[in-house]
Amino acid sequence: MKYKDYYAILGVSKDASADDIKTAYRRLARKYHPDVSKEKDAEAKFKEMGEAYETLKDPEKRAAYDQLGSHAPGQEFRPPPDWGQHYAQGQGGFDDIDLSDLFAGLAGRRGRANGSGRTRPQDMAMPGSDYEAVVRLNFEQAFNGTEIDLEMSALEWAPDGGMRRVPHRVKTRIPRGVTNGEKLRVPGKGGKGSNGAPDGDLYLDIEISEHPLFRVSGQDIFVDLPLAPWESALGTTVQLPTPAGTVSLKVPAGTRAGQQLRLTGRGFTRGSGTPGNLFAIVRLEMPTVLDDRQRELYRQLAEASNFNPRANLEEEATR
Amino acid sequence: MNVPTDDAIRLDTVTEVTWTQIVSAAGLPEVEVRELVRYGALIPRDPAAPVWTFEARWLVVARTASRLRHDFELDTHGLSVVLSYVERIETLEAELRRLRAQLG
Numbered sequence: 270m271k272y273k274d275y276y277a278i279l280g281v282s283k284d285a286s287a288d289d290i291k292t293a294y295r296r297l298a299r300k301y302h303p304d305v306s307k308e309k310d311a312e313a314k315f316k317e318m319g320e321a322y323e324t325l326k327d328p329e330k331r332a333a334y335d336q337l338g339s340h341a342p343g344q345e346f347r348p349p350p351d352w353g354q355h356y357a358q359g360q361g362g363f364d365d366i367d368l369s370d371l372f373a374g375l376a377g378r379r380g381r382a383n384g385s386g387r388t389r390p391q392d393m394a395m396p397g398s399d400y401e402a403v404v405r406l407n408f409e410q411a412f413n414g415t416e417i418d419l420e421m422s423a424l425e426w427a428p429d430g431g432m433r434r435v436p437h438r439v440k441t442r443i444p445r446g447v448t449n450g451e452k453l454r455v456p457g458k459g460g461k462g463s464n465g466a467p468d469g470d471l472y473l474d475i476e477i478s479e480h481p482l483f484r485v486s487g488q489d490i491f492v493d494l495p496l497a498p499w500e501s502a503l504g505t506t507v508q509l510p511t512p513a514g515t516v517s518l519k520v521p522a523g524t525r526a527g528q529q530l531r532l533t534g535r536g537f538t539r540g541s542g543t544p545g546n547l548f549a550i551v552r553l554e555m556p557t558v559l560d561d562r563q564r565e566l567y568r569q570l571a572e573a574s575n576f577n578p579r580a581n582l583e584e585e586a587t588r
Numbered sequence: 589m590n591v592p593t594d595d596a597i598r599l600d601t602v603t604e605v606t607w608t609q610i611v612s613a614a615g616l617p618e619v620e621v622r623e624l625v626r627y628g629a630l631i632p633r634d635p636a637a638p639v640w641t642f643e644a645r646w647l648v649v650a651r652t653a654s655r656l657r658h659d660f661e662l663d664t665h666g667l668s669v670v671l672s673y674v675e676r677i678e679t680l681e682a683e684l685r686r687l688r689a690q691l692g
Contacts, residue, residue: 298659304652304674319659399613399651416593440593449685452648453596470613472651473596486686493692529690540602550690 270347270367272340275321283335287326294322320369330372370424370432397460397469404473406443408480412512412537414445419471423460439471446539448485449477482510488537488545494530495554496520511535511547518549526553603644604633610642613650616657620664624653627668649675 276283279293301308301315308314324330333352340346348371402419423437439458447453452472459469477485484491494509504522508515511532518530529548536545559567577583597603610630614621624630625640630649632640652674657667 295660302656302659304656305670305677315659396612418591438591440591441596442593443596444598447598452599454599454644454647455594455596458594484689484692486689487682489686489689491689491692539600540598542602548690550692552692 270345270371272337272342272344272346273317273321273368274342275325275334277342278317278321279325287328290322290325294318294326320372323369324372330375333375334372366424366432366434370434373424373432394464394466395462396466397462399469399472400437400459401472401474403476404443405476405478406447407478408483408485409512410443411447411449411475411477412445414447415443417441417443425461426463441471441473443473443475444540446488446537446544447475447477448487448537449475451475483512485537488539490536490545490547491529492547492549493552494518494520494549495552496524498553498555501525501551501553509549520551524551526551597644599644599648601643601645604641605644605647607632607640607642610640610646610650613647613654614657615654620657621650621653623664624668624671627665629653629668629671 276285279285279290279297281289281293285293297318298315300306301311301318303312303315306315324334336352337346337348400421400423402421404417404419406415406417417440419439419441421437421439422434424432425435427433439455441455441458443453452474455471455473457468458471462468482492490512492509492511494507496505496507500507500520501524502522504524505520507518507520509518509532513535516532516535518532520530524530528551530551532547532549534544535547538544556563611618611621614624616624621630625632625635630642630646630653632642634641649671653667653671656662656670656674657664660666660670662670
């Protein structure tokens with residue numbers, strides 16, 4: 270397994286007091302906790318510092334960690350030969366677990382042993398843990414719903430009382446209309462409960478990749494609709510792509526830049542509820558090059574029109 | 589290996605979950621979860637009902653409470669205040685997402 274320097278992660282020395290360790294953790298947690306932080310890689314950093322704190326705040330686990338010796342961070346290592354006898358009785362091989370698993374096993378075994386004192390760990394009813402996984406979908410999968418096949422690795426108790434990593438595969442149907450940041454629950458697909466206790470649940474954090482055209486907010490979809498000035502003035506019909514296929518959109522005469530043309534029910538649908546809408550947002554695009562005839566036509570238009578787009582500014586300026 | 593396909597369930601305002609599920613998701617002693625209800629951090633469908641039920645979206649709040657309680661070692665009052673900030677941040681982020689979606 271790979272060595273992690275828990276002291277360096279928390280930024281404290283190896284002889285730091287329990288108070289120093291707590292202060293260092295709290296200072297870092299305030300900055301990196303994923304529920305409150307927008308720092309880059311906050312979640313990964315917080316996971317690492319949480320793991321370090323869980324071990325160093327507990328005198329017994331800290332002593333066990335110190336007995337692992339000093340290694341370079343990331344260096345492959347094995348606990349000393351007598352380490353397992355002192356701290357991890359029944360711990361099987363160390364090959365398929367990582368450092369945090371090792372200490373989770375130590376805590377779990379101690380927790381189990383602190384029960385009645387008569388019940389063997391393997392006889393106790395223990396509910397399964399809840400698991401959490403990030404699911405990345407593309408826009409179409411989120412819009413239409415999809416099936417995913419998750420292959421995870423779960424920590425479980427081995428028959429010898431130690432911990433081991435086992436494959437945990439879950440196939441699940443994602444309902445249509447999920448949105449970025451939404452959480453879903455798959456009941457009973459977390460960790461296995463023991464001795465009749467219920468299995469844990471699996472929670473899915475939905476992340477949706479950006480679409481080149483469509484932007485999503487809640488159940489509504491927004492798409493830019495570029496129009497030429499004469500299309501905006503005279504009206505037109507455009508072929509507009511939507512997630513459910515291309516539709517003909519009638520643009521009324523006199524449509525303004527920034528105006529939102531609503532296509533009712535063309536947004537995301539959640540269950541049997543009312544679907545969201547799709548909004549085409551008008552952007553006026555000007556030709557960058559005009560030939561002589563086009564310039565002349567604009568000049569004629571300017572002469573023929575008494576439209577003043579800055580009337581409000583001029584009114585304010587003359588006060 | 590043939591793995592059955594399960595439905596992922598939305599944690600929305602339609603689906604209902606039990607008090608036991610909320611307590612389990614919070615991973616806290618029942619008395620502390622009851623305090624969170626008293627402080628308004630978790631709201632049952634009918635607070636006067638003899639047996640509380642919740643909209644499934646409260647499972648997300650309960651899990652956030654569990655993380656915050658564990659990671660910051662907060663008491664339930666501090667926890668309820670932080671949860672209200674988290675909710676406010678989420679509301680503001682949703683408004684920001686909507687404005688960005690409209691601006692392009």
